[in-house]
Amino acid sequence: MKIKRFSGSSTRDVLQQIRMSLGPDAVILSNRDVNGEVEIVAAIDFDEQQCTEAHATPTWPGPLQAVAIPETSVPVVSSVAPTSPLRSELQALRQLVEKRWGHSLSGKPAKDSLTDMGFSVDWAAHLVQQCPEADWEKTLKSTLEDQIGLSSVSLEKGGIFVLLGPTGSGKTTSTAKLAAAQVLRHGPHSVALLTTDTYRIAGVEQLEIYARILGVPLEVIRSPEDLLQALNKHDQRPWIFIDTIGMSPRDPRLGEQLQWLAALGTEAHRFLMIPAGLSGKSLPTVLAPYAGIPLAGAILSKVDETPAFGGVLEWLAQQHLPVAYYSDGQKVPEDLHEAQWENLMRLLRTSSESTAPGSKAQNRSHHGA
Incomplete structure (x- = not known):
C-alpha cells in the first residue's frame, strides 16, 4: 500500500x-x-x-x-x-x-451559491423554493435545459451565418473561429467571409488578417446592394459567415443594418453574441435591439474572463433563446465550443466555488487583493 x-x-x-x-x-x-x-x-x-x-x-x-x-x-x-x-x-x-x-462542494446555502453564479436574488430564491436544498443543482440544470435549451441549428449542412451583438462581444474573433473550423474540415474553397464592420477602426483589417491566413475571400459590405452582390458572387461556397458592426442600442445605424440582415429571411441563421460579463440592468438595455429578431441561438463569449454568467442565462431563460456555442479564449478555432449543459454547469460551479470559504479567490479578497 x-x-x-x-x-x-x-x-x-x-x-x-x-x-x-x-x-x-x-x-x-x-x-x-x-x-x-x-x-x-x-x-x-x-x-x-x-x-x-x-x-x-x-x-x-x-x-x-x-x-x-x-x-x-x-x-x-x-x-x-x-x-x-x-x-x-x-x-x-x-x-x-x-x-x-447532492454535488454542492462549497458548503454554502443554495441561494448564496446561485447568486455567486450571477443569478439575481429573486431568481435564486424562486428556484430554491422549487426543490429541496440538496437538489438545487439538479433543479438548476433541468430548469435551464427546459427554459433555454440548446440551438438546433447546425453548421454541418452549410448556410449563411450572421453574428450579431453589442460592441466588444467578440463577433469578429468568433466569426474567424467558425470559419476556421469549416476550412479545416472542408477546405478554403468552401468558405467566404463578409463584414459590415466599416465604422470601427481596424475592424476590416482584423478580419482581413484571418481571411488571409485561412485562404478565403473577404467582402466588405456597405449597403444592401453590396450584400446581395457578395452573396451572389459566392453562392457556390456552402458556408458564408457575416461579421457585423457592434453599435450602441440607440445608434440609428444599428437598426438600419438589422433591416439589411432581416431581408435575408430564413436563408440566414442569426446568432446573438453575448459577453458573459453582462449583468443586471445593462442586459436588457444592451440586448433590446435584438429581442425582436428571429435568432438561431446565442453564443456566450469571454466565459473565461467572467465565469459568473448566471445573469446572462437568466436573460436567455426569459427570452427562451437557446445556447449554441460558448467561447473561453482567443485561440482560433480551439476556444469556441458547442454548448453542452454539463460543461456550462461545470463553469458555473467554478464561479461559485471560487468564493467558497477557504478558496484561493476568497483568501485573496480577505487580504485586500
Whole structure:
C-alpha cells in the first residue's frame, strides 16, 4: 500500500491533488486542519489487513479513517471501523452522501451559491423554493435545459451565418473561429467571409488578417446592394459567415443594418453574441435591439474572463433563446465550443466555488487583493 500526505488551502484542492497523483481508486486515511490548511493522508492499493495493522500502530496523529474518494469529489470524513467490510460500507456511504448532499462542494446555502453564479436574488430564491436544498443543482440544470435549451441549428449542412451583438462581444474573433473550423474540415474553397464592420477602426483589417491566413475571400459590405452582390458572387461556397458592426442600442445605424440582415429571411441563421460579463440592468438595455429578431441561438463569449454568467442565462431563460456555442479564449478555432449543459454547469460551479470559504479567490479578497 502506497501512503502519501497532501495539503492545500481547501479540501477540494487537496482531493484534486490526490486524484491526479494516486488516481480515482485512492482512499482517504485521515483528514485534519494544520495551520489553516487542509491535510489529508491518502493511500493507493488499499488493503483491509494493512489498514488494521496501521490502526494498531499509527504513524501519523489523529484517528484512522478510510474513505474511497467519490467521483463527485465530495469531501467525506468517516469513522468506519477497519474490521468492517469496508468496500461495501464505503459504497453505501458514498451513495448516501450523493443522495443527501447532492454535488454542492462549497458548503454554502443554495441561494448564496446561485447568486455567486450571477443569478439575481429573486431568481435564486424562486428556484430554491422549487426543490429541496440538496437538489438545487439538479433543479438548476433541468430548469435551464427546459427554459433555454440548446440551438438546433447546425453548421454541418452549410448556410449563411450572421453574428450579431453589442460592441466588444467578440463577433469578429468568433466569426474567424467558425470559419476556421469549416476550412479545416472542408477546405478554403468552401468558405467566404463578409463584414459590415466599416465604422470601427481596424475592424476590416482584423478580419482581413484571418481571411488571409485561412485562404478565403473577404467582402466588405456597405449597403444592401453590396450584400446581395457578395452573396451572389459566392453562392457556390456552402458556408458564408457575416461579421457585423457592434453599435450602441440607440445608434440609428444599428437598426438600419438589422433591416439589411432581416431581408435575408430564413436563408440566414442569426446568432446573438453575448459577453458573459453582462449583468443586471445593462442586459436588457444592451440586448433590446435584438429581442425582436428571429435568432438561431446565442453564443456566450469571454466565459473565461467572467465565469459568473448566471445573469446572462437568466436573460436567455426569459427570452427562451437557446445556447449554441460558448467561447473561453482567443485561440482560433480551439476556444469556441458547442454548448453542452454539463460543461456550462461545470463553469458555473467554478464561479461559485471560487468564493467558497477557504478558496484561493476568497483568501485573496480577505487580504485586500
